[in-house]
Structure formats: C-alpha cells, structure tokens
Amino acid sequence: xxxxxxxxxxxxxxxxxxxxxxxxxxxxxxxxxxxxxxYIQILVRILxxxxxxxxxxxxxxxxxxxxxxxxxxxxGGSMEEELEQLRLSRRPEAxxxxxxxxxxxxxxxxxxxxxxxxxxxxxxEELASWNLLTRTNQNFQYISLRLTVxxxxxxxxxxxxxxxxxxxxxxxxxxxxVMGTSVVGFLPESSVKNWLSELVHLTCYxxxxxxxxxxxxxxxxxxxxxxxxxxxxxxTTPIDVVILANDGCYxxxxxxxxxxxxxxxxxxxxxxxxxxxERSEMxxxxxxxxxxRAHVCDKNKLPILIFPEGTCVNNTSVLMFKKGSFEIGGTIxxxxxxxxxxxxxxxxxxxxxxxxxxxxxxxxxxxIVVNVWYLPPMTIQEGEDAAHFASRVKSAIARRxxxxxxAWDGGLKRGKVKDCFREEQQKMYSSIVVxxxxxxxxxxxxxxxxx
Amino acid sequence: xxxxxxxxSHIPDGQQLMGETGFSAAHxxxxxxxxxxxxxxxxxxxxPEDFEEIRELTENPxxxxxxxxxxxxxxxxxxxxxxxxxxxxxxxTGKNRSRDRTQPEPANSRTGKLKFAFKLYxxxxxxxxxxxxxxxxxxxxxxLQVTEEQxxxxxxxxIQEADLNSDGAISFDEFKKSLExxxxxxxxxxxxxx
Numbered sequence: 064x065x066x067x068x069x070x071x072x073x074x075x076x077x078x079x080x081x082x083x084x085x086x087x088x089x090x091x092x093x094x095x096x097x098x099x100x101x102y103i104q105i106l107v108r109i110l111x112x113x114x115x116x117x118x119x120x121x122x123x124x125x126x127x128x129x130x131x132x133x134x135x136x137x138x139g140g141s142m143e144e145e146l147e148q149l150r151l152s153r154r155p156e157a158x159x160x161x162x163x164x165x166x167x168x169x170x171x172x173x174x175x176x177x178x179x180x181x182x183x184x185x186x187x188e189e190l191a192s193w194n195l196l197t198r199t200n201q202n203f204q205y206i207s208l209r210l211t212v213x214x215x216x217x218x219x220x221x222x223x224x225x226x227x228x229x230x231x232x233x234x235x236x237x238x239x240x241v242m243g244t245s246v247v248g249f250l251p252e253s254s255v256k257n258w259l260s261e262l263v264h265l266t267c268y269x270x271x272x273x274x275x276x277x278x279x280x281x282x283x284x285x286x287x288x289x290x291x292x293x294x295x296x297x298x299t300t301p302i303d304v305v306i307l308a309n310d311g312c313y314x315x316x317x318x319x320x321x322x323x324x325x326x327x328x329x330x331x332x333x334x335x336x337x338x339x340x341e342r343s344e345m346x347x348x349x350x351x352x353x354x355x356r357a358h359v360c361d362k363n364k365l366p367i368l369i370f371p372e373g374t375c376v377n378n379t380s381v382l383m384f385k386k387g388s389f390e391i392g393g394t395i396x397x398x399x400x401x402x403x404x405x406x407x408x409x410x411x412x413x414x415x416x417x418x419x420x421x422x423x424x425x426x427x428x429x430x431i432v433v434n435v436w437y438l439p440p441m442t443i444q445e446g447e448d449a450a451h452f453a454s455r456v457k458s459a460i461a462r463r464x465x466x467x468x469x470a471w472d473g474g475l476k477r478g479k480v481k482d483c484f485r486e487e488q489q490k491m492y493s494s495i496v497v498x499x500x501x502x503x504x505x506x507x508x509x510x511x512x513x514x
Numbered sequence: 515x516x517x518x519x520x521x522x523s524h525i526p527d528g529q530q531l532m533g534e535t536g537f538s539a540a541h542x543x544x545x546x547x548x549x550x551x552x553x554x555x556x557x558x559x560x561x562p563e564d565f566e567e568i569r570e571l572t573e574n575p576x577x578x579x580x581x582x583x584x585x586x587x588x589x590x591x592x593x594x595x596x597x598x599x600x601x602x603x604x605x606x607t608g609k610n611r612s613r614d615r616t617q618p619e620p621a622n623s624r625t626g627k628l629k630f631a632f633k634l635y636x637x638x639x640x641x642x643x644x645x646x647x648x649x650x651x652x653x654x655x656x657x658l659q660v661t662e663e664q665x666x667x668x669x670x671x672x673i674q675e676a677d678l679n680s681d682g683a684i685s686f687d688e689f690k691k692s693l694e695x696x697x698x699x700x701x702x703x704x705x706x707x708x
Binding site for chain 1: 576651652672697701702
C-alpha cells in the first residue's frame with residue numbers, strides 16, 4: 064500500500080531538487096539553460112495565433128468596438144495660418160490681438176478633449192491583440208471555442224505550475240539576500256567584503272529575476288554605470304530595481320520601511336552602504352542632497368540608483384524628471400527600460416493594487432521580457448541649470464527606449480494648471496500679436512477712425 | 515453586437531440626449547467611449563483632474579478656462595449628459611433639423627457658439643467683458659512674453675475697437691458684432707470622421 068502522504072512528500076522533494084539544481088544554482092552563476100528562451104518563442108507563436116483568430120473574429124462581427132485611431136478632423140494649419148483665417152475680415156495692418164483669437168485656442172482645446180494625441184499614460188497600455196490574460200481583456204468578447212480552451216489551459220499553467228514555482232524562487236531569493244548580507248556584514252571592511260557583498264546581491268537578484276520569469280536583454284553594456292556615478296532610469300514598477308541589479312551593483316536610495324521590507328533593507332545595509340532615509344528626513348531636501356552628494360564623491364562607493372520621475376508610469380512614455388536628482392553633481396548614467404507588453408503588463412498602478420497583489424499578478428503572468436539600454440554618460444554643461452539638464456537626459460532616455468517624451472509632471476495636482484508648459488504656445492502667439500517688437504508700448508490709436 | 519440602437523442602450527437617456535444635442539447615435543457612442551476613457555477610475559463622472567491629464571489641454575493657454583466651462587463654480591463632477599451638452603456647442607452647424615420657434619436656440623447655432631466663446635472671456639458671468647477680464651485672458655495667452663505696458667495697450671485697443679456704446683466693457687452684442695465676419699460655424703466645430 065502506497066501511503067499518499069509519502070508519495071506527496073517524495074514528489075515535493077523531487078520538485079524542490081529540480082528547482083534548486085536547475086533554476087537556483089544556474090541563476091546564481093548567471094548561466095542559462097536555454098529553457099526560458101524556448102518558452103518565450105513558444106509563447107510568441109501562440110500569442111500570434113491568438114491575435115489572428117481575434118482579428119478574424121472581429122471581421123465577422125462588424126459592430127465590434129475598434130480602438131479609435133482618429134475620430135475627428137483636426138484643424139491642420141499652424142497657429143499663424145489659423146489665426147489669419149480667423150481674422151480674414153480684419154484690416155490688413157492689424158497684426159495685433161483680436162477678440163477672435165481666442166477661438167483658435169478654444170477650438171484646439173475642445174479638439175483635445177474629444178481626442179488627444181497622447182493616450183492615457185496612467186492606465187495600462189491597451190493592446191491591439193489579446194495576450195490570453197483576462198486582465199488585459201478590456202475590449203474582447205467571446206470569439207471562438209478554441210481560443211477559450213487555450214485561455215483555460217493558460218490559466219491552469221500559470222496558476223498551477225508557474226505561480227508556485229515563482230513564489231518559491233522569490234522566497235529563496237529573499238531569504239538568501241537576508242542571510243547572505245548579514246553574514247557578510249560580520250566581516251571587517253576590506254575588498255574581499257565588497258566583492259562578497261556584490262556577489263550576494265547579484266545572486267539574489269538573479270534568483271528573484273527567475274522568480275518573475277524575467278528575460279532581460281541588456282544593450283550597450285560598455286556604458287554600464289561606474290562607481291561614483293548616478294544611475295538614472297525611467298520607472299514603471301518596483302521590479303525595475305531587480306531588472307537593473309541583475310547586471311551590476313547599485314546603492315539603493317529610498318525610504319526605510321517597516322515590516323519585511325525594513326528587514327531586507329537593514330540587512331542590505333550591513334554589507335554595503337545603501338542610502339535609506341527616515342520618513343522625516345525625506346522632507347528636508349538639503350539633507351537628502353548632501354547625503355547623496357557625500358556618497359557620490361567617494362569614488363569607491365557603488366553608483367546610486369535613482370528614478371527621477373518620482374512615480375510609476377505605464378511604460379509608454381517618460382514624464383518630467385524631478386530636478387533634485389540632477390543637482391547632486393557627478394556623472395549621470397542614463398538607462399532606458401522598456402517592457403514588452405505582449406507578455407504581461409508590468410506597470411504598477413499603485414492606486415489600484417497594493418504591493419502584494421501586484422507581485423502576485425506579476426508572478427502569474429506569462430513572463431516579463433525587458434530591454435535595457437545603457438546610454439553613454441552625461442554631465443551638466445556650463446551655464447545649464449538642473450531643470451534643463453534633467454529634460455536633456457529625459458529626452459535621451461525616451462528616444463533610446465522608444466517611449467514618448469512628455470513634458471508634464473507625474474505629480475500634477477488639481478486646481479493649478481502649470482504655467483511653464485504653455486510657454487511654447489504663448490511664445491508663438493506673442494510673436495504673431497506683437498510684431499517684431501515694433502509696436503510702441505504706449506500707442507493707442509484714435510478710436511473708430513474709419514467707421 | 516446588434517444594431518446601433520441597442521448599443522445606445524448602454525447610455526442612460528441616450529435617445530433623449532440625441533434629440534437634445536442633435537448628435538447622431540454613432541457620434542454619441544464615440545463620445546461615450548471617450549468619456550469612459552477619460553474617467554479612468556470608472557466613477558461614472560469626470561473631475562477637473564481628469565481633464566488636466568490631457569496634455570494638450572494643459573499646454574493650451576486658455577486650457578484652464580475651457581475646463582472651467584465644463585465645471586461651473588459649484589459643481590465638481592461632470593456626468594455624461596452634461597459633458598455632451600457642452601460639446602453640443604461644437605457640433606457643425608447647417609444640419610439642424612427644422613425646429614419651431616418655441617424650442618430653445620440650439621447650442622451649435624452661431625449664437626450658441628459665440629456665447630460659449632464669450633463665456634471664456636466673461637468669467638464672472640455678468641454679461642460683459644470688462645477691461646480686467648480681457649487683461650486676464652491676454653495674460654493667459656501671452657504669459658511673460660510681453661511687458662505689462664504692452665498688455666495694457668493691447669487690451670485698451672481691443673476695447674476701443676469693439677466697445678460701441680463706450681461703456682468701457684464689451685457686451686455680448688458688441689462681441690457678436692465684432693466677430694460678425696468671422697466664420698464661426700466652421701472654426702468652432704468638431705467634425706467627426708466617417
């Protein structure tokens with residue numbers, strides 16, 4: 064009689080052995096067994112098939128909602144042309160303001176309300192196809208039986224096989240981090256200690272990356288951030304840290320938390336200097352900046368990792384960089400991170416999901432495929448101010464990563480529409496209204512002279 | 515998916531809104547989709563913050579005023595019927611079904627559109643554009659690109675040209691007269707693509 068309990072125990076042991084030997088150990092040494100490569104290829108094939116099916120299904124149902132690619136006419140002329148047309152009736156020498164000018168801006172404003180060129184940045188990217196995850200299923204209805212069968216299979220695989228595996232890996236990885244850094248922390252300061260600490264960090268992050276089934280492609284590795292520099296990247300999710308730390312060691316910057324995060328943070332601090340702030344310290348910008356500056360000046364210390372957007376964005380664009388990070392000095396190493404949305408939506412919408420449910424969602428997606436581009440280092444130029452430098456870096460990152468370079472602030476608060484964004488429009492308009500500065504400021508013509 | 519009228523049933527009072535605003539069912543549906551897209555948290559209504567997330571609107575010098583046109587001072591939420599009623603001002607003129615004199619002036623007539631533009635200037639809704647109100651709009655449109663004196667002189671000139679009864683402010687009729695040759699119907703309309 065075979066005892067079901069012992070069978071279960073044996074199965075579990077076997078599974079644990081497989082996990083350790085085939086996943087954890089190779090991960091720690093950065094060796095890939097090629098399984099994930101094959102997995103990704105199969106996934107791509109399946110998703111393409113699913114897309115074709117859905118498109119075919121859509122053609123047969125003519126009333127289905129299509130993503131709006133352009134629903135209204137936009138007045139195509141430049142500001143100057145449009146204003147001229149509005150003023151067509153005016154006397155020719157009146158290059159100045161007329162009451163009808165506001166209509167141009169009014170029309171543009173209303174057009175943008177009905178349809179704007181920038182799709183919502185704070186909600187998840189709408190996919191043109193369906194990647195067999197219900198969570199991205201916003202517009203798709205039942206198409207065919209085969210597709211549904213595949214979806215059910217997908218659910219079983221993801222929640223039954225992949226999720227427990229990944230959770231186990233994540234637990235192992237974090238446990239290893241805490242243990243490893245605590246042990247290394249006992250050693251006296253020496254280069255051996257630094258080397259060991261880097262090793263521990265790297266291996267832990269590699270395990271965690273496997274725990275998310277993350278396939279990361281690094282580009283331009285020669286531009287990797289060096290010691291004493293500041294690494295700057297666009298922010299989509301807390302997983303960005305894991306993604307970047309897989310290929311190098313960084314000093315993290317952030318607020319010290321309580322609970323499990325706090326334990327991890329404190330043990331990390333034992334083995335190498337990270338910069339954790341108390342909540343009260345965060346408010347004092349000078350204290351923060353001087354601490355960061357002190358760290359950067361020490362050329363032996365690891366590069367700092369900062370996300371200047373200050374918040375998670377949905378990875379289709381880059382928002383305004385807060386200039387505080389760029390006032391510290393030192394060399395900036397920009398990094399662009401782009402997630403492939405076909406395999407899973409990596410964006411953390413912190414108003415919708417808390418950290419734990421977000422991580423569970425991540426671990427039950429198909430995979431995470433990321434492209435990381437290291438850009439050449441940049442420094443602040445003579446006479447350039449921090450805000451301008453910040454936007455220069457931002458443009459470089461947006462260009463490299465294929466993201467939209469947006470000029471507005473992720474922390475835009477209600478009630479006050481920021482004036483600085485309108486400057487471009489104001490400049491254009493004023494050049495039309497005040498011609499070449501030739502209008503003497505006090506000139507007031509005699510009224511109604513030709514009526 | 516069924517015929518368009520059954521999908522119109524997603525919109526409460528859809529038929530009534532169609533009659534009121536003159537939008538076709540297809541256009542109303544498109545606007546409803548847009549409304550839901552702007553309403554990211556699916557509250558069923560919009561708030562000023564939702565408009566402020568439209569980047570082109572925040573860059574627009576009169577963007578704040580346009581948002582204000584949707585949200586009168588006491589109201590902080592905008593439901594779909596109100597949204598559509600305001601957008602009705604921007605429906606192209608010329609396709610109005612014949613109406614009898616007892617019905618109110620349609621929002622998208624020339625007068626309706628002019629009233630909308632007038633309200634952008636006349637923030638305190640007293641029926642007149644005062645010098646101050648004109649200055650405010652000019653400041654919004656020109657920002658720091660001109661000096662205060664230039665602003666004053668531009669405002670002064672504009673008032674003198676438009677103010678026919680010399681009371682120092684521009685009434686709606688004076689505004690209308692000042693814009694009588696402007697092709698408002700064309701320039702203040704949103705045309706849907708087919």
